[in-house]
Amino acid sequence: MKPVTVITGRAIPLNRSDVDTDQIIPSDWLKRVERTGFGAGLFSEWRDDRDFVLNDERFQGASILVAGPNFGTGSSREHAVWALMDYGFEAVISSRFADIFFSNCTKQGLLPVTIAPEKASALLEAVTADPSLEITIDVARGTIEVPAIGMSATFTLEPFTTERFLNGWDDIGLTLRNEKDLTNFEGERPAYLPTTA
Amino acid sequence: MAEKVWEAHLVHRAEGEPDLLYIDLHLVHEVTSPQAFDGIRLAGRTVRRPDLTIATADHNVPTTSLDLPIEDPISKKQLEVLTANCAEFGITCFNRGDANQGIVHVIGPELGLTQPGMTIVCGDSHTSTHGAFGALAFGIGTSEVEHVLATQSLPLTKPKTMAITVTGSLQPGVTAKDLVLAIIGEIGTGGGMGYVLEYRGEAIEALSMEGRMTVCNMSIEAGARAGMIAPDDVTIAYLEGKEHAPKGEALADAKAAWLAYRTDEGATFDREVFIDASAISPQVSWGTNPAQVAPLSSTVPSPDDFADPAEREAAIRALQYMDLVPGTPLKDIRVETVFIGSCTNSRIEDLRLAASIFEGRKVAEGLRVLIVPGSHRVKAQAQAEGLDVIFTAAGAEWREPGCSMCLAMNPDKLAPGERSASTSNRNFEGRQGRGGRTHLVSPAVAAATAIAGHLASPGDLS
Ligand code: SF4
Numbered sequence: 001m002k003p004v005t006v007i008t009g010r011a012i013p014l015n016r017s018d019v020d021t022d023q024i025i026p027s028d029w030l031k032r033v034e035r036t037g038f039g040a041g042l043f044s045e046w047r048d049d050r051d052f053v054l055n056d057e058r059f060q061g062a063s064i065l066v067a068g069p070n071f072g073t074g075s076s077r078e079h080a081v082w083a084l085m086d087y088g089f090e091a092v093i094s095s096r097f098a099d100i101f102f103s104n105c106t107k108q109g110l111l112p113v114t115i116a117p118e119k120a121s122a123l124l125e126a127v128t129a130d131p132s133l134e135i136t137i138d139v140a141r142g143t144i145e146v147p148a149i150g151m152s153a154t155f156t157l158e159p160f161t162t163e164r165f166l167n168g169w170d171d172i173g174l175t176l177r178n179e180k181d182l183t184n185f186e187g188e189r190p191a192y193l194p195t196t197a
Numbered sequence: 198m199a200e201k202v203w204e205a206h207l208v209h210r211a212e213g214e215p216d217l218l219y220i221d222l223h224l225v226h227e228v229t230s231p232q233a234f235d236g237i238r239l240a241g242r243t244v245r246r247p248d249l250t251i252a253t254a255d256h257n258v259p260t261t262s263l264d265l266p267i268e269d270p271i272s273k274k275q276l277e278v279l280t281a282n283c284a285e286f287g288i289t290c291f292n293r294g295d296a297n298q299g300i301v302h303v304i305g306p307e308l309g310l311t312q313p314g315m316t317i318v319c320g321d322s323h324t325s326t327h328g329a330f331g332a333l334a335f336g337i338g339t340s341e342v343e344h345v346l347a348t349q350s351l352p353l354t355k356p357k358t359m360a361i362t363v364t365g366s367l368q369p370g371v372t373a374k375d376l377v378l379a380i381i382g383e384i385g386t387g388g389g390m391g392y393v394l395e396y397r398g399e400a401i402e403a404l405s406m407e408g409r410m411t412v413c414n415m416s417i418e419a420g421a422r423a424g425m426i427a428p429d430d431v432t433i434a435y436l437e438g439k440e441h442a443p444k445g446e447a448l449a450d451a452k453a454a455w456l457a458y459r460t461d462e463g464a465t466f467d468r469e470v471f472i473d474a475s476a477i478s479p480q481v482s483w484g485t486n487p488a489q490v491a492p493l494s495s496t497v498p499s500p501d502d503f504a505d506p507a508e509r510e511a512a513i514r515a516l517q518y519m520d521l522v523p524g525t526p527l528k529d530i531r532v533e534t535v536f537i538g539s540c541t542n543s544r545i546e547d548l549r550l551a552a553s554i555f556e557g558r559k560v561a562e563g564l565r566v567l568i569v570p571g572s573h574r575v576k577a578q579a580q581a582e583g584l585d586v587i588f589t590a591a592g593a594e595w596r597e598p599g600c601s602m603c604l605a606m607n608p609d610k611l612a613p614g615e616r617s618a619s620t621s622n623r624n625f626e627g628r629q630g631r632g633g634r635t636h637l638v639s640p641a642v643a644a645a646t647a648i649a650g651h652l653a654s655p656g657d658l659s
Contacts, residue, residue: 001240033231033278035239039249071612078232078340107340171340172242175348178209178217182245182350185208185219192443192451193221196289197248 001109003168007090007137009063019067020074021101025083037085038079058131066127067094069117072101081108091137091172093144095120106161107171113137117146119153126151139165139193198425198460199358199393206316208350215352220317221332223300223345225252227279228606233343234282237294244286246349251310252283252290255300257607260569260596263294274609286346286406298571299598302326302540306410307440307574313428313455323540323622324423325416329409329460330436331428333393346386357467359392363400370655372550373408374542374620374639376400377415378480380472382490389421391573392468395460396426400474406435407410407546414541415622418487427459437523481527481637482624482637484515489624491527493642493654499523518626520614520633528652530636534617535560535642535647536629537597538569539603542620545578547640552584552646554655559591561650567600567609568593590621593647605630618646 021091029041046052046061053059053065065084071094081104082188084092091111115123127133136145138163146151163169205390209217223246224641230252237244257272259265267273276292283290291298297308302323307313312333318324328333338344349550361635381388394416396409404412409426416424433452436442440456461592489512491498500512500523510559514525521530537543537551549569557602560566568588569578576598579585585595602609603621611617621644624635645653 033235033236033275035232078338082232087644103522124581168238171352172240172344172347175217175344175350175352181217182219182348186349189221190454192452192454192592193315194312194441194443195248196222196251196441 001129001170001173002088002110002170004109004165005139006112006139007063008134009128010061010132011064011066011093011135012059013124014053014065014067015124015128017068018048018070018093021072021077021080024072025077026101029077030077035083036086038083042083042087051111056131061088063088063090064137065082065089065092066120066124067092068124069095069120071097073098075181078104078108080099081105081110090153093120093123106164109165109168109170111137111139111165113144113155115153117156119151122137122151123153198331198395198411198458199333199356199423201332202314204317204410205314206333210356211624214451215354217350217406218316218353219350220257220345221249222305222310222317222320223250223349224257224317224319224321224324225250225279225283225299225307225342225567226319226321226582227275228256229339230282230342231275231278234286234337235381236340236343236559237240237286237346238349241482242347244346245290247287247289250346251305251350253281253301254279254290254292255298255598256600256604258293259600259607260567260599260601260609263597268608271613282399294577296573296577297441299425299570300411300540300543300600302579303416303543303571303575305438306330306406306435307572308652309436309442311434312442312451313432313647314458315511320500322381322417323414325421325518326410326414326540328413328423328425329406329417330432331425331455335422340359342625348575357392358396359389359421359468360466361394361396361470361472362396363472363474365447365476366400366403366642367477370641371477372639372641373404373411375477375480376474377412377485378478378482378490379622380412381415381419381488382480383472384419386418386486386488387420389416389419390425392421393532394419394424394464395419396424397460398474399424401428402431405546406431407544410544411541415487415656418622428455436591446511465515479639481618481642482513482635483519483521485518485529485624485626486515487622487624487637488600490637491517493590493638493652495527496636497523497525497527528650530616530659531648531651532618532636534571534602534615535566536602537643538567538571538618538621539619540571540600541542541622542640543569543571545575547582547620548579549582551640551644552587553593553611554641554648554658555593556587558658560647564650566593567596567602567646569609570598572598590597591648602627602629605633611635612638618643618652
């Protein structure tokens with residue numbers, strides 16, 4: 001995954017609570033063999049509605065999703081995260097995330113930002129009122145700043161998770177730090193073990 | 198034993214991090230691999246050890262004639278993508294029609310790739326099957342598939358151990374499938390969660406490799422990611438001469454190493470369960486999870502039989518879905534379809550057992566009977582022994598290998614409300630087709646049921 005240090009951009013307000021992964025990416029999309037292209041399926045059932053916020057031109061090009069509480073509940077499908085990232089989101093802000101969704105985000109490099117409920121609703125309101133608002137999220141400092149309205153908020157991540165975002169480590173990247181151990185181990189595997197070649 | 202295999206594969210251990218374990222064999226199939234390969238490409242990585250990876254097509258493949266094209270375009274695409282990915286990354290792939298193609302958990306052992314003391318993973322929960330050889334084998338998710346492709350290792354947290362000791366011996370006519378159904382009925386679908394199961398005791402030692410695979414296969418239905426059986430002479434005899442098994446001097450080295458993986462005398466387990474094999478009779482599932490089983494000679498249970506409120510609730514729902522009335526003798530239940538196949542019961546021994554019952558008999562009027570060998574090798578062996586002739590003479594359909602009606606991803610499905618006796622491993626709602634009703638049974642009971650038209654054991658046939 002790519003390192004994430006500071007994200008600056010506009011936001012889309014998704015003023016709904018308990019948005020589950022079936023809504024984020026409906027199950028018909030799971031038959032696909034690709035990992036990319038899921039952006040087209042993001043919230044696809046809601047997007048049929050002309051008034052749905054993703055269809056609002058004023059929000060085009062935003063890179064941050066400001067969601068209601070309890071975002072990402074339901075199945076463990078990683079496709080939900082793939083869809084959000086493929087659509088162009090770099091961060092999701094909510095007052096509460098579902099566990100598995102949160103951990104899937106950290107595996108893929110989508111920044112999940114948990115802020116206090118009153119801050120989250122204030123932010124939702126502000127973004128809804130002004131689609132051009134710029135938000136800056138600083139991973140190392142754990143801060144969100146919205147200078148135009150003088151708003152700021154803090155968030156925390158596990159120190160190890162912060163490190164992973166800052167360095168762009170995914171699980172595979174972390175394992176490959178032990179590349180030497182892997183190579184040494186391979187050098188000592190017994191000769192009788194089978195290969196498929 | 199699980200502990201020994203774990204420690205033998207430890208690549209890296211650090212405080213506050215999961216252990217990094219080396220993976221000896223990675224089995225790949227068409228459904229859970231495409232995004233993993235895509236991830237590898239997107240990150241600009243490669244497959245670290247294509248020579249420790251093998252792929253086959255099984256979940257989607259139609260089991261009708263190989264001369265016919267695949268009708269479902271999505272299934273067709275998944276199979277094509279598998280071939281293309283394997284070609285790109287240099288992985289041996291047995292696609293539809295290949296002489297080595299088959300259900301991923303059937304081909305690993307028959308090619309001799311599954312050996313004692315190995316770590317084996319696959320993006321499929323029934324990877325536990327390979328534990329029959331004393332391998333530590335478990336299913337993984339798509340991200341983990343990608344992880345193994347890229348690094349041939351996995352960060353893992355050590356599971357607890359549970360010994361399931363089966364004393365005494367199985368009565369004649371009682372199979373490994375009946376044994377494992379009875380075990381799941383005993384410990385429940387969540388009983389094995391967080392554990393590696395080790396099946397041991399005389400009754401387990403007396404099983405053939407095929408029987409041991411049937412038992413380990415269903416470990417996941419008890420909630421355990423892996424189940425293991427200690428390697429012994431039966432294991433070695435099965436492996437000797439298999440294509441990828443060690444030969445000559447290497448075999449001598451391997452044998453010594455394999456037997457050393459056995460659990461030491463006096464080792465302790467986090468939990469112990471004891472089962473008396475002689476008390477087990479042929480089993481059948483009546484509900485919608487594999488723990489909802491009963492002896493075939495008994496009746497459909499009543500929700501009142503369950504003291505636990507959650508179990509009672511589950512029984513009420515299951516009976517409604519299955520459209521069964523408490524107190525009905527299980528043998529009175531009529532089925533419309535019989536499926537003999539799946540990674541639980543599609544090996545040559547299963548087919549021989551079924552054939553011995555079909556021989557000289559006819560399938561009941563109006564019944565659909567599908568017999569789906571686990572692999573092309575099993576199919577060829579069965580045909581060499583003339584089993585296919587027995588099946589077709591009896592009125593059963595002899596199909597091409599694949600997962601087939603185990604999960605109904607290909608065209609072999611139950612219609613809504615249709616009832617089956619199936620040798621597969623899951624009787625979940627809709628597993629064999631939307632609204633379908635599944636009774637899990639052994640190949641012997643499946644064959645007898647096909648002839649009787651209602652759930653029956655071979656002893657019930659004239
Ligand atoms: S036969 Fe059934 S359980 Fe086995 S791998 Fe195929 S779908 Fe899964």
